[in-house]
Amino acid sequence: MKKELKDTIVVELGEKLKEYPHFYLVDIAGLNAEQTSDLRRKCFKNEIKMVVVKNTLLHKAFEASDIDFSELYGSLKGSTAVMFTQTANVPAKLLKEYKKEGIPALKAAYAEEGFFVGADKLDELVAIKSKNELIADVVALLQSPIKTVVSGLNAGGKIHGLLDAIAERNK
Numbered sequence: 382m383k384k385e386l387k388d389t390i391v392v393e394l395g396e397k398l399k400e401y402p403h404f405y406l407v408d409i410a411g412l413n414a415e416q417t418s419d420l421r422r423k424c425f426k427n428e429i430k431m432v433v434v435k436n437t438l439l440h441k442a443f444e445a446s447d448i449d450f451s452e453l454y455g456s457l458k459g460s461t462a463v464m465f466t467q468t469a470n471v472p473a474k475l476l477k478e479y480k481k482e483g484i485p486a487l488k489a490a491y492a493e494e495g496f497f498v499g500a501d502k503l504d505e506l507v508a509i510k511s512k513n514e515l516i517a518d519v520v521a522l523l524q525s526p527i528k529t530v531v532s533g534l535n536a537g538g539k540i541h542g543l544l545d546a547i548a549e550r551n552k
Contacts, residue, residue: 387438394434394442394463401430401465405472405506406453406488409433410460420485429472430465439463452496456489469493473506 398404412420424431436457443450462485464472469492476487490497490506497506510518 390434390438391441391445394432394439395445397430397432397463397465398442398446398448401467402494403466403469403472403490403492405464405466405476405490405492406456407462407464407472407476407485408459408488409462409485411484416484420479423475424464424472427471427475428467429475431462432465433460433462436461448491450491452498453489453491456498461488468511470507470509470511473503473509476503477507 409417409420421431436459439461440454440457443453464475466472473487473490473492476485479485487500487503487506489499490502492506493509
């Protein structure tokens, strides 16, 4: 591979590191063509950009980045694919489907500005909530007291009686 091509690949990887806030390093050794194609289809469906890379080129892209990715250097061995995503837990959920087979296996991940090194971190990554999931949780928590008041009023209760019931519950 010519030096110009390598430099271009390093720059493209650097751009992807800036574009996507989360990425996973995955060991794909042992996947045949059909399995690889199936994995790529699932990635595309889940809005994950999967790129198979040379470890040395990815290492250079890490070094050129503004973020210190040195914790991930030890994971750059063997056959590596990078899964870039906008939502931190989506690749983890996809990899969990394959956990029984062991291929592809998680090497490391950079999600929510944190490093997760090792296949044992997969459950932690699955548990990470996306921004939209957190917003939905907050909205649900805010709606709960409002629903209680509205249902009390709809039941024909008077405001005074409703406030007394709420005060009694809080004692």
